[in-house]
Amino acid sequence: MLEMRLDGELPVTLDDVREAYKRIRRYIHNTPILTSQSIDRIVGANLLFKCENFQKTGAFKFRGACNAVFSLNNEKAGRGVVTHSSGNHAAALSLAAKIRGISANIIMPSNASPVKIEAVRSYGGRIIFCKPLPEAREEKADEVVKESGGVLIHPSNDPPIIAGQGTAALEMLNVIDNLDFIFTPVGGGGLLSGTSVVAKSLKPDIKVIGCEPKNADDAYRSIKAGRILPSVSPDTIADGLRTSLGTNTFSIIKKMVDDIVLVDEQEIVGAMQIIFERMKIVVEPSSAVAVAALIYGRVDVTDKNVGIIISGGNVDLTQFFKSLG
């Protein structure tokens, strides 16, 4: 879609997020912000959980997908949208396209799990299978774009996606005016970069922290090295965070995010269980990554007001409990 701006400006600004919010607010849930005295005691801070697990399609991804779909002019939209994600973005794009009344072509590997296939179908997406090889997905997507004339919507790097994801932080800062920190997970970086644009533009003193699995630490390494160093075959339970930063998300995160911190697999599972037991909400492992960074003390937040974006709640529970051993 839009290219990265080359004039030193960031590819997404606060105004873009505000425009996105006007565009999508009628379609999305303004999700609740929950608190937990019990987890506050563990962390020693005041935590505010922005619960995107209660968002439509079960994840923040619906914000970006909605913004991307409703940003298209009628002519482009008429040709439909295409993506090669098989996770939350695919479900989100399917529903956004359905609401606009256009088609969504979702490229998925032939060995994708039945749960994911069913989720995309239930939201009205049209699934096109490809060989289960990394390069096959993009090849197939290019082929479908050429044939259908549809618009490829990348899961995290397109500016309208980043602007849409930033609306969760915008909603939060509209009602909470004393945040010292915002923590989000980081995979492809759409949520973290959108959040950082909003937070730093509205309140430059807020510290924005990206949280990443040790086993998929491309953002951590990339920011350190000053160039994009993708993860190769990352092996983490946080399936939403296996993707790597793109050009736009990297350029924003590099400039706007205060720190990237890492947690291990055991800490992710531990945080997920604490959230289940204390807050009585279902979150996916990717969301638990940000909470794990707090519970296991990666940043000193003593007595601070800390916002956390709970990114989603789509988890194969049977699978998860196997991981508890």
Next chain:
Amino acid sequence: MLEMRLDGELPVTLDDVREAYKRIRRYIHNTPILTSQSIDRIVGANLLFKCENFQKTGAFKFRGACNAVFSLNNEKAGRGVVTHSSGNHAAALSLAAKIRGISANIIMPSNASPVKIEAVRSYGGRIIFCKPLPEAREEKADEVVKESGGVLIHPSNDPPIIAGQGTAALEMLNVIDNLDFIFTPVGGGGLLSGTSVVAKSLKPDIKVIGCEPKNADDAYRSIKAGRILPSVSPDTIADGLRTSLGTNTFSIIKKMVDDIVLVDEQEIVGAMQIIFERMKIVVEPSSAVAVAALIYGRVDVTDKNVGIIISGGNVDLTQFFKSLG
């Protein structure tokens, strides 16, 4: 505590529930009412979930326990409270007593699960172990009452408990004025009887439905027979519903409740999984019983507005997922 009234009046009235609400509202959460388009589609009705899984101590039981504890005069309160529950009532009574600054003596069998022991301890309850035999609990409780002069608070049959449990429905009817049905689970009957007093007093047309596991169907059999027929060694995953009706709850339910319906163990687990996956909230099996009655069509509620009291969220998750097989 109070005796059952013998003059034909019910042991608990709407005024009692209103008094209870004034007494406890500063200590409890006014829990959120959630909706789910996805489960609405499955059931074919408009469902409103009053989420007591987000109540303090993780269950509605905190309402009744608070009312019982704060109903005591200073002299009685000073001698502390006693109970022989090992589940949600024990945790709820411990926290209510702690808030009032009095002692709570909780009789538990020596083989109680470490999770339950830890929960009671974490809320400040003092645990007194007894032999793991049905009669040993009551004997030990009588002994502790005699020694300490403390007040025995029954988990479901005491009128202040029933009045406290009714405040969940009171909060719901304060903000939702078009309910056609209210569904609650039924174990000892405190929640169902309190709910029915409120619903039938405020809006006589509301149908009140009690939902019970087939494997612990004492309320169903008792109402049919016109006398209390307790369950003997009931075997159900819905651990909060293994108890049987008492004199007060029976007399209210007999008069005020429209129907008791039954669900089997597989339906309970199925409903619990649907709630996890679609609503992203953690509920205990007892809560799933009421939702199962709707999902598996025990009552025709087509296009109706249906309130459901989600009773609690205290579940040993590892245990639960074993039950999924």
